[in-house]
Amino acid sequence: MKHWKNPLDYDWPVIVENRDLRRTLPDIEAFFESARHEAESLPRVNNVVRDEALVEFSPCPICGSQDTPTGFVKYGFIYADCRACGHLFVKNRLREDVLLGLYQSSATDKLDRKVKTSQPHLDYWGQLHEKYLMLVGTLGITSKNALDVGCGAGTFLKNMCAMTDLIPHGLDFCEDTFQDIVALTGRENYYYRLRMEDVDFGDKRFGLITLWGVLEHLVDPFSVLSRCAEVLAPDGRVLLLIPNAHSRAIRILGVQTPTLHPRGHINLCTESSFALLAKNSGLIIERRFQELPVIDLMHPFISYDEDCVREIVAANEAYYDVYLLRRA
Ligand SMILES: [Zn+2]
DSSP states (O other), X not given: OOSOOSGGXXXXXXXXXXXXXXHHOTHHHHXXXXXXXXXXXXXXXXXXXXXXXXEEEOSOXXXXXXXXXXXXXXXXXXXXXXXXXXXXXXXXXXXXHHHHHHHHXXXXXXXXXXHHTSHHHHHHHHHHHHHHHHHHHTXXXXXXXXXXXXXXXXXXXXXXXXXXXXXXXXXXXXXXXXXXXXXXXXXXXXXETOOGGGOOOTTOOEEEEEEESOGGGOSOHHHHHHHHHHTEEEEEEEEEEEEOTTOHHHHHXXXXXXXXXXXXXXXXXXXXXXXXHHHHTTEEEEEEEEEOSSOGGGGGGSOXXXXXXXXXXXXXXXXXEEXXXXXX
């Protein structure tokens, strides 16, 4: 019970020293290089991947609008801005079967997991998970069932098991981590290689459903979030972390910002597009939090101190948004 004594304490982000992150953790660069290489190996016409066996051109995934002018092209993929709801998304995203194949086993995702299981990463996410698990603990939720959608290497589930008496459930496609997840959840509570929409949960309901950096990867965030709302206990909560399309990092670093990673990050929500997504999914936004105000690459372009952090948080320009949601 170290920090976070009253509800407002949760508005202050978890702060870590990350200035030298890329030097201490060269796998980060290796991951982004691999992702770039993977995307650039696809055939392009006038710098855009158009092969219909690989990509699908779509309207705005949040509001369905076709009024989505190109913002910029990165590695053959078009990031478009929806004029109707403000959403930023990849217009020619990879087809879902291609994506799910990559999530099962790809060199890039192996590197991603290597980064995610490195010590600096585990330290940061450990603090973040502790903060939000403590918050969830204050809400008086009755059901102990907790589902981590896109549980990956199981970092959150591990922290959750160490810090709470919640009953762990997971959902993912990843082959490499199958045994690790089953060791935490048991086979029956691991929804392996199933989409959220396709799982038969019977009458099981969840007090907590988490999506840590998952929603931005999904082809159809609406159908997944709607399904989460359906299987949430009446007093349950959805807790999710997503990249912020209006972050200070994007403002400073532009198209070079790592989160603009078009194979993985298809959907980047703005405040307005997320509000619409939540509403359409049958969820109410209870609170919005800011995390990671400053990423390592920003340091040469800012004057870093507590005021700088305060300004970024007050402007809702941190790298991540965290939303706490309940059923409408
Ligand atoms: Zn839209």
